[in-house]
Structures are given as C-alpha cells and as structure tokens.
Amino acid sequence: MADYYSYLWSTTWPSLIVLFLIFAMVLSRLVWKLVNTWRNARDVWGFLLLTMKVSIWIGVLGVYTELFLFSQPDWFDKPGIIQGSVQGKAFDSGSSSYSVDIRSGAQQMQFYVDFFVYEKVKVDDQVELMYLPTRREVIRCELLGSLL
Template identity: 55%
Template sequence: MSAYYRYLWSMTWPNLIALLLIWGFILSRLVWKSIRTWRYHPSLWSFIVLGFKVLIWAGILGVYTELFLFSQPDWFKQPGYIQGTVMGKAYDSRLRAYIIEVGDKTKQQSFYIDPNAYQQIKLEDQVKLMFLPVRRDVVQCEVLGNLH
C-alpha cells in the first residue's frame, strides 16, 4: 500500500503542495481575522461580516479541493489488483504511453506501464499488477512466469 501512495505522491506532489499552501494561507487569514475581530471590534456587525467572509472562503476552499479531487481521483480510492496473462503490448504515440493488455481470452483490460517494465514483459507472461483504479497506471508489476 505504501508503494501506491508513494507513486501517487511522485505524480501529484506539485498539485498537492499547492492545495496545502492555499489551505494554509486561507485558514491562517481567517484565524487572524477572527482574533482581530474578537479583540478590537467585538460588535454584532463585525461578527456577521466575519461569518460571511468565512462562508465565502470556505466555498473557495471547497472549489479548490474539488478541483484537486477531480484531477487526481485516485487519492481516495483503494488500489486495484489483477492477475492474468499479457495478451497484448502497444505504444501509443499520441499519448506517448506504453500499454499492456492483461486478462484472458474472454476479458482483457488495458493498463499504462513504465517503459522499463514494458521492455521486460513478454506476450503470454503471467503477471500480477497493482494499479491506479481510475488512471489505470501500473504501480507494481510482478512477473509470475510464462505460459510456454
């Protein structure tokens, strides 16, 4: 499981750090404004204005968090596992991605894989994969053997 989150971190660290900085900045500003309102302007009107500011900033934080979850949905999903036979290999020049198809004669699933692993895997190898469930990127690949 740690390999799964290390892989996600390596792919999404700029987005995650930006989101955490936004959260830290907005929350620190709201705490600062709350303290200033409580100490220097303790009137009903000041607390109403502060409440509206909190609602607006909470909405902005919600939008940024939702954008992160939309662009990186695998953070809150369990990793996928599959064991099967490599039925096909391809390079997609449009996406610049290496793709393998794993499964059996009736059902096959496509996964994006690292170029080094792609070179080592042969057709009809038995493999066990751990992958991102939404993006279909292979996190771990274990070759179990060959059918022939």
C-alpha cells in the first residue's frame, strides 16, 4: 500500500499542494470573517451575510475538490493486483507509452509501464503487477517466472 500512495503522491503532488493551499486560504479567510463578524456586527444581518459567504466558499471548495477527484480518481481506489502471463508488448510512438498485455485466466488486460519494466519482461513471463485501477499504470512489477 505504501508503494501505491507514494506513487500517487509523486505523480500528483503539484495538484495536491495547490488544493491544500486553496483550502488553507479559504478556511483562514472564513475564520477571519467569523471573528470580525463576532466582534463588529453582532446582529442578524451580519450573521446572515456570513452564512451566505460560508455557503458560497464551501461550494467553491467542493468544486475544486471535485475537479481534483475527476482528474485523479485513483486516490480513493484500492490498488489493483493481478498475476498472469505476458501475452504481448507494444510501444506507441504517438504518445510515447509502453504497454504490456497480461492474461490472468480468461481475462486479458492492457497495462502501461515504464521503459525499464518494458525491457525487463518478455512474452510468456509470469508476473505479478500492482497498478492504478483507473489509469492502468503499473506501480510495481514482480517477475515470478519465465518459460524461456
């Protein structure tokens, strides 16, 4: 599990830091407005205005959080683990991505790997992969055996 979240952190840290900064800025501003309203405008209209501002900012935070979860859905999924044999390897020059096809029982799936994994595995090797369930990027590849 640590491999999974460290990989996610390494690929999404700029987005997460910006999201945390937005949260910190908005929440500190809301606390400041609450303190000022409590000190200066202790009437119904002051608290009504504060309630409207809080609801607007909660909506803004919700939109930013939803955008992050839409672009990075793997944060709330469990890592996928599959054992099987390598059925094929491919390089897509258009997107510069490496992929391997893994057969596990009757199921065959395609996963995206880095160059080192692509070079390490051969067709008909038995492997165990830990991967991101949505993006199908391999986090860890363990070579279990080879038929050659």
